[in-house]
Amino acid sequence: MCGNCGCSELGDLPIHTHHQPEHSKNEKIRSLTITQSILSKNDRLAERNRNYFLAKGLLVLNILSSPGSGKTALIERTITERTTEMAEDASAIASSLQDRLKVGVVVGDLETDNDAKRLRSTGASAIQITTGGVCHLEAEMVLQASQNLNLDLIDLLIIENVGNLVCPAAYDLGESLRVVLLSVTEGEDKPLKYPTMFKSADVIIVNKIDIAEAVEFDREQALTNIQKIAPEATIFEVSARTGVGMEAWYDYLEEKMHKGFSHKGFSTEDASRSQTDIA
Amino acid sequence: MHEVSIMSQTLEIATENAQQQGANQIHRLKMRIGEMSGVVPEALNFAFDVVTEGTIAQGAKLEMEIVPVVCYCPHCQIEFQPPDLFYECPQCDRLSNKIIAGREIELTSLEIS
Known part of the structure; x- marks a missing residue:
């Protein structure tokens, strides 16, 4: 029949x-069974970056936020203040080898190299990636760009991602620490609106606290939301413009530089199981 | 809108697998999308139509299985499905950041000929 x-x-x-x-x-x-993570290629490249950066002894930060939260300002102040301070330390202790904290920056934007220019004026080496419309940085782009920096001469590599709280969350770049910024003008419920991004953060920095009062920022509510969404993240409250609160951030970075630290990464176990068979 | 690049990569993997099997047409793609993957299924559907146009997957059907978030509480050593965005263990009320499912963006199977 x-x-x-x-x-x-x-x-x-x-x-x-x-x-x-x-x-x-x-x-x-x-029917063909595949079961492959779509981002497995990026995850593999990110892991390669991580090992490479680790071998170079670099602390790598992936800095993320909405457009205009102050990523570039935070990096600028971190570079200028931190490097100057460490230079003073070195002159105080003449025998110290650590004369200056050397920073390299890779900065991603859809268009223009304005941010790289701005960062170069601080004396740091900065490489611009113009993604030409791509809304996030990928591991391969970061590796390519970092080849234009002399990685043997730097201690800290800062990656300023494209201003976007959605897409970059899915792309591991091989960073040691993922740093997500939230400025007080964005509202205290931002972590609830973009949980994927905030849950992926190792560090969350509340920026522009110098104008918190003017924009009626509910600090307690914001911190509660952050802690509930990202219970393991380290939180800093700063003003990258005035410098308030930055000291704690520097101390944290310095501690991480000495200790060495690796971001948990995003490759799910699923990424490793890739099988093909005909059903 | 990284759904377009996600979908392009999906199509790339699908095409490669289909061609390895000597197929010249993809009729159906099945994917698993985690609730916490940061990908919007509607946007994936839209991107699918755009990226498959003129390829061996043109006119194919896209099926998506949404994978709910599953967390692990290291204290109680249990897995649980959080009812909301706060991943609170139902036994000890501690917040968990250990996501064991819900981040997937996977291609699981194809129908080809």
Whole structure:
């Protein structure tokens, strides 16, 4: 008996021929089991970056936020204040080898190299990646760009991601620490609106606290939201413009530089199981 | 809108697998999308139509299985499905950041000929 329509395959050929073409068509369609993480390629490249940066002894920060939260300002102040301070330390202790904290920056934007120019004026080496419309940085872009920096001469590599709280969350770059910024003008419920990003953060920095009062920022509510969404993240409250609260951030960075630290990464176990078989 | 690049990569993987099997048409793609993956299924559907145009997957059907978030509480050593964005262990009320499912963006199977 035919499995499709129940008609007898024995004898009554003229009736059976009506669905013969369909049978042969169905037989041709095959099912193929794959089970592959779409981002497995980026995850692999990110892991390669992580090992590479680790071998170079670099602390790598991936800095993320909405456009205009103050990523560039935070990096600028971190570079200028921290490097100056460490230079003073070095002159105080003449024998110290650590004369200056050397920073390299890779900065991603859809267009223009304004941010790289701005960062270069601090004396740091900065490489601009213009993604040409791509809304996030990927591991491969970071590796390519970092080849234009002399990684042997720097201690801290800061990656300023494209201003976007959605897409970059999914892309591991091989960073040691993922730093997410939230400025007080964005509202205290931002972590609730973009949980994927905030849950992926190792560090969350509340920026622009110098104007918190003017924009009626509910600090307690914001901190509660952050802690509930990202219970393991380290939180800093700063103004990158005035410098308030930055000291704690520097101390944290310095501690991490001495200790060495690796971001948990994003490759799920699923990424490793990739199998192909015909069902 | 990284859904377009996600979908392009999906199509790349699908095409490669289909061609390895000697197929010249993809009829159906099945994916698993985690609730906490940061990908919007509607946007993926839209991107699918755009990126498959003129390829061996043109006209194919895209099926997405949404994977709910599953967390692990290291204190109670249990897995649980959080009812909201706060991943609070139902036994000890501690917040967990250990997500063991819900971040997937996977291609699981194809129908080819």
